[in-house]
Amino acid sequence: MTRGFDGSKTICAVAVSAWIAARAAILFFSHAPEDASERFQSENAFYFSFYRQLVAGEQISRLIADPLSEAPATVPALRRFNIYQELCFGLLYRGLQFFPGTLMSPATFYCLCVFVVYGFGLLAFFSMLGSAAEVVLAGALYVSGLEECTHVAFMPPLRENCAMTFWFVSLWALQDLHKKQAKADFALTAGLRFLLSVTMFVLLWxxxxxxxxxxxxxxxxxxxxxxxxxxxxxxxxxxxxxxxxxxxxxxxxxxxxxxxxxxxxxxxxxxxxxxxxxxxxxxxxxxxxxxxxCEDDAHIQDFLRYRLQAILHTVGDKPPPVASYHAALYAGQRSFSSPQLAELRRPLLYAGLLGIASFRPRFEHQLQSLLALATAPLYLLMMRYQMLFFPQMVLLGGSCATFLPPWLRLPLAMGVFALSEGSVPWRGQASAFLEDKVERDVLMSWIRNYTAPEDVIISGMGVSALVRLHALRGIVCHPHYESAQLRERCFWADKLHGHRTLEEYHAIIRQRLLPGFNGRAFVAVSVKDCFSVNEAGQVVSGLVEVDEPWRRTRPKTCDLLYQLAAKKGLGFQPRWLGRWFALLEFLPGGVGQPLQFSQATRCAFGRYLYEEKGDAMAAEHFQKIGQSWRKLAPACGCAAELFGPAQDIHIAHSWAVEEERRGFGCCPMSPKFSTCLSDKAFRLLRQGQSPALAELYFQKAAELAPSSPKAHGFLGFARLQAGMALEAQQSFQRALQLEETPTDTTKCGEALSRVSLGQLAGARLALKELPSCRQHLQG
Incomplete structure (x- = not known):
């Protein structure tokens, strides 16, 4: 009887874990680009670069003596970083190449390995429960709180997805170890499993x-x-x-x-x-x-101290805390803040609390309860610890199946699992085709082709990780933050996004980042990072100068470096320029010359000035072009005349449409294309131009995004202003059809169109339903 019971639990554990892992893999690969590594950013990109080195045939000695990660120094990467999963996956991929047949791409193989390991971790996780019904009920709770249990909803190959496998195995082995000891059994196998799980967990995370x-x-x-x-x-x-x-x-x-x-x-x-x-x-x-x-973990202590002081300030009379730079970086991320009440998964929490309340004399239940109680304050302090807290609540909630009559447990648990699976949408994170991503690839190609392997690239942590992955050049800073010495280097490298003069940043490179370095160094400027705002709404350049806040009124260093493309600059020579990136060579001495503008670089620089600096600076830049704007690519064909008479704006855009090229006006072809067109239309309206002219842009945006209710709503309001009441009503009705839940704004617009058409009865009904729309209807 017991043997059959254990068999059913094992079958359910295998089925549930395989389903959840396969579900995560399907979601990821259904939205991944052809090369899955294009989804990797920051820390993921940095770690994946080691795997790519191994797959490319480089020797393991390059991981023992790594000249790229903290250039110009050579560091033992295998000792400094948690890259054993990249080592194992890379060697496995190289071994499979000796067998005949077509092998999948290295990036796809890497991601698939992550999901397979994750699936085995789930098997160990559900094996900690005592019956098939508990496994299925726990699976339902896990699926319902997928984002909380896995840190992210769409499951990219984060390091945690491999490492947490061995956390679950260690708990499972610990339970088995206790069970064997209680029976005075020889527990060599259980002890060895526990030992290896602890070892692998420490190696990977x-x-x-x-x-x-x-x-x-x-x-x-x-x-x-x-x-x-x-x-x-x-x-x-x-x-x-x-x-x-x-x-x-x-x-x-x-x-x-x-x-x-x-x-x-x-x-x-x-x-x-x-x-x-x-x-x-x-x-x-x-x-x-x-x-x-040692001070390697000082940044974590500073951040925890800052969070506790912030809580005391909120609930008491304590003065507001002052964050250090690294604490401020963490505080600006949503995952390092406390969860909101609306974000708590109440069914999962209630089930877990019920499991804790039914404290039973079983080792596994007591261990799970104490781990849940230990991780709960940490989770309330910062959301990042949810991946340690919620799995314990899942196990405790799954154990509640024992409260039901034996004949009802498994059928009811399967019903709850089906409901949970049906309520969780099958959606992942779509891989957006962004203009800056295309330009980034061009920049990486330029670095590979026109710089030497011993050259060094200076940039922020995110861009630096991408340089190591795609260009295989040395970087001075990277996202693996567990070294006090590295954090000091990153602190000074990030002054690129602060408010230092060019002379001051030149001195930072010479004295702090590359002292005594005789090779070539380049500075990679990312415009998005230059003007970025973190998840807390704070301007990142202000955080960079947290140690000297008086500098925040000065121009941004990255902005000054980007604009050197058109000027002579002391100590820097522009080498490459795009709309979103710039690359400058660091000169130990001497004055750099302005970049020789091609048609593409002139257009990119003009768009930068227009979109980041304003009309005046862009107009000055384009004065030299004169009437040659017709020869420019349609993606910026209007730029030369955008700041002249209003009629020239329409002429330039109309010409671009007639050419049927890859752009319309100054808008790039990207997922944000229709939004860009709407922005141009709003700009025309703010300038007091004809609403009929703006309506052309809104109409084009609606054509490009036929399923977007917002595009049709914008078009409706533009047509109202242009006196096109019937067409406006049609646009609003189309927007109402596309909206899942009709918004008051669209209803109000539809009512306004009825007023313009003399349909007062329908407008009066809208007036009763929409108090916020009355003033518009009265007008």
Whole structure:
């Protein structure tokens, strides 16, 4: 009877985990571009670049002595970074190339490996439950809170998706270890599984020691509460310590895991004989760790201190906290802030709380409850910890299936799973075709073709990671932030987006970033990063100068560097220019010459001035073109005349349409094309031009986006202003058909068109339903 029961649980665990992993993979690949690596940004791009090096045939020695990641220095990448998953996947891909047959692309293979490993992690996760009904119910809760349990909804190959697999395996092995010890069974297999899971977890994720610290604290709390024997805690702690030591050896002697408080406590708990000795050993271990703690994790401590001070300021009379630069960077990200009440998954929370309330004398239930209680305050402090908190709530909620009659458990759990799956939309993150992405590829190609392998590129962390991936050139800064020395370099490199003069930034490169460097260096300017705003609505350039806020009134360094393309600049020579990027060579001495403008670069520079600096500077730039605007590409054919008489604007745009080229006016061909056309139309209206002229642009935007209710709504209001009441009514009615829930704005526009047509009865009905529309109707 028991054997059949275990079999049904295993079948359900395999089916549920395979379905969730396959679902995530289907969502990802259905929206991924032909080369899946095009989706990789920032940290993902940086790590994937090591995999691409291996696939390209480079030796592993390039990972042991890496000249690219922190140029011009050579760093041991295999020791400095968590790149064992790239190493394993890369070697596996190279091994499969010896077999006949067509192999998928390296990026697709990499992503597929991530989802396979993620699926095995889910299998270990659901195997921690006791019955098939619990597995299916937990699967339903997991699917309903997919975004919370996986950190992101559309599941790109984040590092956590591989690393969390071994977190789940460690918990599963820990349960098995306790079960074997309780039966006085020889637990070599369970102990080895636990040891290897701890080792792999530490190898793959830089935050693994923190998660394992929570696991050690949970065991420690169970010991103090009398729920565990001291011998088991000591045994598990020895395996914790040995796994960490093994990970340190596999990372070529990296001492980062050994300097964590987790390792100190694991060593201390491994020697405890009872509760009193555990308290004494744990206290001494934390004290010693505090005395020898290094500054590599100082940025995390600063941020946590800042978040606690912010909470105290909110609830009490404490002064507002002052954030350091790195704390401010974290604070500007949504995942590092506290969750809003509306964002909490109430069914999942209620199920988990019900599981905690039914505290049962089972080791696995007690461990899950204590881990949930330990991670809950961290999750309330910052959303990033939801990936540690919500899986515990899923397990606790799944265990609630035991409250039901045995004959009802599995059918009801399957029904709940079907409802959860039906309520979660099958949508991923579409890969947008953006103009700056196309230009980025051109820039990377230029760097590969016209710079030497020993040259160094200076930029922000995001662009630097892309340079390492796509151009294979040395960078001075990257997103792997777990080094105090690197954070100092990134701090000064980010002054590119601050408010320093060109002379000051030249000195920063010479004295702080590349002291004593005799090779060639280039500065890559990203316009989007230059004018970016973080998720908290803060201007990033202001955060860069948090140490010297008085500089914020000065011009931006990146803006000054971009505009050097048309000027002579002391210490910098422009080499390449586009609308979204610029590349300048760092000159140790001398004055750089202005860039020789081609038609494309002149157009890109003019668009930059127009869209970032205003009409006056753009008009001055285009004065030299005269009447040659007809020879320019349609994507910016109107730019030369955009600042002249109003009739010339319409002439230039009309000519561009007649040519049927790849653009309309100054709008680039991209997913934002129709939005750009609408912006041009609003600009004409603000300038007091004819509404009929603006209506042409709105009409073109609606033609390009026939399923967009917003485009048809804009067209309706433009037609109203142009006196085209009947056409306006048709546009509003089309917008109402396209909207899932008709908006008051569209209803109001439709009512206004009825008034213009003399259909007062329909307008009066809208007046009653839409109080906000009355003033427009009265007018």
């Amino acid at each position: 830089q935050f693994a020691c923190f998660a394992l610290l929570l696991q050690a604290f949970a065991l420690y709390a169970m010991l103090l509460l009398g729920l565990l024997e001291a011998s088991f805690v000591a045994w598990a702690s020895r395996l914790h310590a040995c796994g960490t030591l093994l990970a340190s050896l596999l990372r070529l002697g990296d001492t980062w895991p050994l300097r964590s408080p987790f390792f100190s406590l694991a060593v201390a708990f491994s020697m405890c004989k009872g509760r009193c000795s555990a308290v004494l050993c744990g206290g001494l271990a934390l004290l010693l760790h505090r005395l020898v703690a």
